[in-house]
Amino acid sequence: MALTNSAAGYGTLTKIFHWTIVILFALQYAGGNIMVAIGFNSSFAGIDTNTYYNWHKSLGLVALVVAILRIINRRTGQLPPWAKTLSKRERAFIHRVEQVFYTAMLVMPITGFLYVSFGNFGVNLFGVWETPRPIPRDDTLRDIFKWAHIIAGWILLAAMAGHIGLVLWHTLVKRDGLIKRML
Numbered sequence: 001m002a003l004t005n006s007a008a009g010y011g012t013l014t015k016i017f018h019w020t021i022v023i024l025f026a027l028q029y030a031g032g033n034i035m036v037a038i039g040f041n042s043s044f045a046g047i048d049t050n051t052y053y054n055w056h057k058s059l060g061l062v063a064l065v066v067a068i069l070r071i072i073n074r075r076t077g078q079l080p081p082w083a084k085t086l087s088k089r090e091r092a093f094i095h096r097v098e099q100v101f102y103t104a105m106l107v108m109p110i111t112g113f114l115y116v117s118f119g120n121f122g123v124n125l126f127g128v129w130e131t132p133r134p135i136p137r138d139d140t141l142r143d144i145f146k147w148a149h150i151i152a153g154w155i156l157l158a159a160m161a162g163h164i165g166l167v168l169w170h171t172l173v174k175r176d177g178l179i180k181r182m183l
Ligand code: HEM
Pocket: 024, 025, 028, 029, 032, 033, 036, 056, 057, 058, 059, 060, 061, 063, 064, 108, 109, 110, 111, 112, 113, 115, 116, 123, 146, 149, 150, 153
């Protein structure tokens, strides 16, 4: 299997980046919602709130690095031809959704980071290293980036539902094996 994309399909790098981001985003949505729901000084499944926050912030920054590598990989390489079974409207839809994805891959971690930075909460990387806080506290900007983080999260969720729905429709109903292109 080729490392980079080719006329024959997606390369290994694209597939690794794709599924790494899927796992990281799943953890981010699960952890993000758990930590907000349980509130401070609490715990869920034996993990306390602080640990949820530390890991949410840390994995979010890891996702930012993966996203940058993924964008470089996509920009420097080519894309395989469209799957023949996708209609013109579906191709236009996928194109839009992919634009949302690539934007969200940057916007989610950056807004999250700016939120905690302007709030002077900082990032305790995986609970082992309190990173420097070079940005001065600003409560207005803190609130703006908090809401940007939450709203972007909902937009991304809608895009993911559309993307997964389309892949499932083709794979399970039309049975054209679309999922195999990313496996
Ligand atoms: C891939 C990146 C990320 C995703 C997908 C993501 C997703 C989420 C989600 C779904 C929530 C719950 C929002 C809600 O409904 O209240 C959340 C909350 C939060 N996220 Fe992220 N996040 C990411 C990265 C980050 C990063 C890098 C930071 C900080 C360095 C961060 C800090 C926070 C904080 C502090 C909250 C709590 C918000 C509140 O107080 O309501 N996130 N995130």
